[in-house]
Amino acid sequence: MTRPAHVVIVGAGFGGLAAARALRHVDVDVTIVDRNNYHLFQPLLYQVASGLLDPSAIASPVRTIVRRSRNIDVLRAEVSAVDLGRRRVITSAATLDYDYLVVATGSVTDYFNNDDARRHSTGLKDLSEAIALRSHLLNCFERASLVADAEARERLLTFAVVGAGPTGVEYSGALAELIKHVLPKDYRRVDFGDVSVVLIEAGDRILATFAPRLSRLAARSLRQKGVRIILGTSVRGIDDHGITLDNGDRVEAETVVWTAGVRATTPLDVQGDALARAGRVKVTPELTLAGHPEVFVIGDAAASEQAGAVLPMLAPVAIQGGRYAGKVIAARLKGAGSAPFHYHDKGTMATIGRGAAVAQIGPLKINGLIGWFIWIFIHLLYLVGFRNRALAIWSWAWNYFFWDRPVRLIVAASADIASNAREDPRAARR
Amino acid sequence: MTRPAHVVIVGAGFGGLAAARALRHVDVDVTIVDRNNYHLFQPLLYQVASGLLDPSAIASPVRTIVRRSRNIDVLRAEVSAVDLGRRRVITSAATLDYDYLVVATGSVTDYFNNDDARRHSTGLKDLSEAIALRSHLLNCFERASLVADAEARERLLTFAVVGAGPTGVEYSGALAELIKHVLPKDYRRVDFGDVSVVLIEAGDRILATFAPRLSRLAARSLRQKGVRIILGTSVRGIDDHGITLDNGDRVEAETVVWTAGVRATTPLDVQGDALARAGRVKVTPELTLAGHPEVFVIGDAAASEQAGAVLPMLAPVAIQGGRYAGKVIAARLKGAGSAPFHYHDKGTMATIGRGAAVAQIGPLKINGLIGWFIWIFIHLLYLVGFRNRALAIWSWAWNYFFWDRPVRLIVAASADIASNAREDPRAARR
Numbered sequence: 127m128t129r130p131a132h133v134v135i136v137g138a139g140f141g142g143l144a145a146a147r148a149l150r151h152v153d154v155d156v157t158i159v160d161r162n163n164y165h166l167f168q169p170l171l172y173q174v175a176s177g178l179l180d181p182s183a184i185a186s187p188v189r190t191i192v193r194r195s196r197n198i199d200v201l202r203a204e205v206s207a208v209d210l211g212r213r214r215v216i217t218s219a220a221t222l223d224y225d226y227l228v229v230a231t232g233s234v235t236d237y238f239n240n241d242d243a244r245r246h247s248t249g250l251k252d253l254s255e256a257i258a259l260r261s262h263l264l265n266c267f268e269r270a271s272l273v274a275d276a277e278a279r280e281r282l283l284t285f286a287v288v289g290a291g292p293t294g295v296e297y298s299g300a301l302a303e304l305i306k307h308v309l310p311k312d313y314r315r316v317d318f319g320d321v322s323v324v325l326i327e328a329g330d331r332i333l334a335t336f337a338p339r340l341s342r343l344a345a346r347s348l349r350q351k352g353v354r355i356i357l358g359t360s361v362r363g364i365d366d367h368g369i370t371l372d373n374g375d376r377v378e379a380e381t382v383v384w385t386a387g388v389r390a391t392t393p394l395d396v397q398g399d400a401l402a403r404a405g406r407v408k409v410t411p412e413l414t415l416a417g418h419p420e421v422f423v424i425g426d427a428a429a430s431e432q433a434g435a436v437l438p439m440l441a442p443v444a445i446q447g448g449r450y451a452g453k454v455i456a457a458r459l460k461g462a463g464s465a466p467f468h469y470h471d472k473g474t475m476a477t478i479g480r481g482a483a484v485a486q487i488g489p490l491k492i493n494g495l496i497g498w499f500i501w502i503f504i505h506l507l508y509l510v511g512f513r514n515r516a517l518a519i520w521s522w523a524w525n526y527f528f529w530d531r532p533v534r535l536i537v538a539a540s541a542d543i544a545s546n547a548r549e550d551p552r553a554a555r556r
Numbered sequence: 557m558t559r560p561a562h563v564v565i566v567g568a569g570f571g572g573l574a575a576a577r578a579l580r581h582v583d584v585d586v587t588i589v590d591r592n593n594y595h596l597f598q599p600l601l602y603q604v605a606s607g608l609l610d611p612s613a614i615a616s617p618v619r620t621i622v623r624r625s626r627n628i629d630v631l632r633a634e635v636s637a638v639d640l641g642r643r644r645v646i647t648s649a650a651t652l653d654y655d656y657l658v659v660a661t662g663s664v665t666d667y668f669n670n671d672d673a674r675r676h677s678t679g680l681k682d683l684s685e686a687i688a689l690r691s692h693l694l695n696c697f698e699r700a701s702l703v704a705d706a707e708a709r710e711r712l713l714t715f716a717v718v719g720a721g722p723t724g725v726e727y728s729g730a731l732a733e734l735i736k737h738v739l740p741k742d743y744r745r746v747d748f749g750d751v752s753v754v755l756i757e758a759g760d761r762i763l764a765t766f767a768p769r770l771s772r773l774a775a776r777s778l779r780q781k782g783v784r785i786i787l788g789t790s791v792r793g794i795d796d797h798g799i800t801l802d803n804g805d806r807v808e809a810e811t812v813v814w815t816a817g818v819r820a821t822t823p824l825d826v827q828g829d830a831l832a833r834a835g836r837v838k839v840t841p842e843l844t845l846a847g848h849p850e851v852f853v854i855g856d857a858a859a860s861e862q863a864g865a866v867l868p869m870l871a872p873v874a875i876q877g878g879r880y881a882g883k884v885i886a887a888r889l890k891g892a893g894s895a896p897f898h899y900h901d902k903g904t905m906a907t908i909g910r911g912a913a914v915a916q917i918g919p920l921k922i923n924g925l926i927g928w929f930i931w932i933f934i935h936l937l938y939l940v941g942f943r944n945r946a947l948a949i950w951s952w953a954w955n956y957f958f959w960d961r962p963v964r965l966i967v968a969a970s971a972d973i974a975s976n977a978r979e980d981p982r983a984a985r986r
Contacts, residue, residue, distance in 0.1 A: 163698065180610045180611075180612050181610075187742065189742035190741075190742055190745065193741045193742055193744075196744075200744070202698045219702050220702060264593065268593065268632045272631075272649050272650060311620075311623045312617065312619035312620055313619065314623075314629075315629070395778075397615075
């Protein structure tokens with residue numbers, strides 16, 4: 127009896143998990159490698175960063191997700207390199223030989239080589255950033271309630287978000303609601319006239335990937351919630367006290383959240399022509415690396431072309447890509463071929479806070495409360511694990527009926543950073 | 557019109573909050589100072605450390621708790637000193653003048669000057685320790701599933717708890733259940749015959765403050781759950797690889813949780829004869845500092861004598877002391893006197909895991925399932941805030957019916973410790 131083929135999947139995001147699931151009844155051994163022990167439901171990360179959801183509501187241990195599949199193993203390790211010639215993945219914990227490799231490593235925040243931006247702002251891509259941001263913004267309110275100087279206070283209470291893609295829009299909407307409806311009850315000494323959320327976008331409209339009409343509606347919703355939107359100017363520099371814009375204007379802000387771009391990240395040693403925009407790896411129509419049919423690259427990490435355009439960095443692209451890769455591997459083991467990858471666009475959506483969302487589903491353009499309910503439905507559908515779904519419903523219901531954000535703890539996770547965090551987590555982070 | 561008297565309460569634990577509540581309809585200004593922005597329901601901390609509850613289920617923002625009381629303000633700051641002569645509290649954020657001071661600063665882990673114990677073990681007194689412990693123990697399982705050496709693996713899978721008071725007993729019970737019922741589903745490569753929980757106690761029985769019969773019953777329950785109990789020998793030393801006992805025996809363990817003692821901590825400059833055992837401040841029958849009738853010391857921080865014995869370090873003592881201090885202040889403002897503090901013992905209890913607890917209520921000694929239901933009832937009664945109560949019920953119900961521990965994330969809270977945590981949080985902590 128020969129050993130079954132070994133499939134190594136790097137990354138336990140939407141793509142990696144979809145690939146693993148597609149292989150669970152196939153005669154292969156699967157190893158999922160991720161640096162974290164959990165799968166993160168990234169589209170709701172902004173809800174953790176605004177204190178609506180507990181981290182554990184959007185994160186599930188990978189081992190728990192796959193524990194019913196006997197052929198799937200999990201390795202918590204950092205992948206340092208891939209040896210394409212010897213078909214090996216080198217990780218911090220072990221070296222893995224593979225017959226098939228699925229690279230599903232996603233993307234990281236892109237500061238476009240702007241080191242000041244990196245140093246003086248926070249991304250919103252992983253759980254630790256979201257938790258740190260939540261603590262930081264509550265800390266700003268604590269400090270503002272003590273500061274006598276009006277300018278310093280206003281700066282502490284200005285929250286700037288750079289980049290008006292879905293993440294920037296959703297986070298600034300959530301922040302505006304937190305500030306309008308929840309925090310005034312807790313911070314009675316703070317003059318909420320001093321508080322502002324500023325959304326800065328280099329393009330001429332927010333949510334540029336949506337239809338112009340939806341952009342306009344979303345912008346109107348955001349403004350109604352009190353968000354100031356600055357369009358058509360990019361960020362020249364960020365320093366300790368705020369942002370200098372390309373048009374010379376200043377936004378004085380103690381908090382800058384950077385959601386202006388993401389960049390693919392892979393452990394593959396590919397450069398130059400093999401890379402497309404944003405560091406994404408160019409792939410064949412079968413989502414494989416040119417010359418390496420045994421190496422699949424999917425999701426944000428891959429630049430997959432369809433009808434002349436590169437597919438966007440969205441969860442559904444990763445999920446469909448992962449499922450496709452799993453099916454191709456299963457077919458190949460049977461000696462069968464496969465049709466090229468075809469992405470079915472099921473639409474995109476963004477929420478702007480309580481009872482408002484925009485959605486674009488094929489020719490359909492939806493907004494307002496209906497959009498919001500669709501958004502909730504879709505998100506719950508995708509949320510991994512029943513417990514998470516129930517907890518998320520609970521939190522949403524609570525928020526909807528009581529205008530409350532339940533999770534407002536300023537907490538440090540590790541004993542040895544606790545003393546710093548008590549001072550000022552921002553200071554420690556810088 | 558004169559300004560109302562200013563009451564400063566240091567500490568937002570059970571005692572401090574009870575004092576504030578007793579003053580909410582009194583014509584005084586109250587400031588609660590705490591280094592954290594949350595009140596912690598400490599009796600359930602071990603449930604966070606064993607992954608059953610989310611941190612936010614046992615922690616509520618102090619501001620939210622008191623937000624309906626217009627005369628209560630909250631200051632998140634570290635108290636460095638109290639100037640008894642000038643009636644001032646010096647904090648990291650501001651200096652506060654007081655007319656009345658309530659010191660409710662609780663206690664910290666006591667290592668009895670054993671520096672090795674401090675360095676090589678984890679306490680279980682605050683939220684960051686509990687979160688770090690949860691990550692650490694999951695990490696031990698991750699590492700154990702990779703290690704070939706049998707001795708190293710067994711060491712990674714041995715969890716030692718030093719001190720068999722309620723915290724030690726409850727945590728080892730919870731750990732044993734986590735190991736027996738939950739983790740085997742996730743860690744299929746781990747031989748659970750290698751896993752053990754060892755509870756070490758210097759005295760001749762566990763739960764020494766309970767009746768001997770209940771100690772025996774609790775010990776039997778723990779043993780049934782697989783906990784090894786070592787009695788009658790204290791810890792000589794702790795190092796990187798385990799514990800050396802006074803009788804010369806070794807317990808090889810990568811994880812040592814220290815629950816052997818606590819020590820009062822106050823910002824008051826009192827020494828020598830003014831202190832009782834465990835650093836507790838001696839107080840008058842009115843719970844005030846001798847010579848300072850305006851300074852109350854309550855809860856763990858105070859050594860209050862009743863019927864010749866010092867009251868124990870328990871939440872009910874702190875709550876009743878806080879309520880008493882608030883009432884005395886209110887009475888004094890009206891020129892009235894007060895009877896000395898009298899503590900009503902409502903009983904003590906400890907849980908040993910699923911469906912088992914011991915309780916001692918006056919002459920009543922209860923154990924087993926009934927004890928457990930009483931324990932749940934009492935704890936929910938005390939849990940601060942409706943949301944916490946509902947969330948805790950949800951988690952318990954889930955755990956009870958599905959033998960699952962929902963919160964199993966290895967996560968770092970702050971961006972700059974994330975990279976360390978990815979390696980090995982234990983290494984970073986040491």
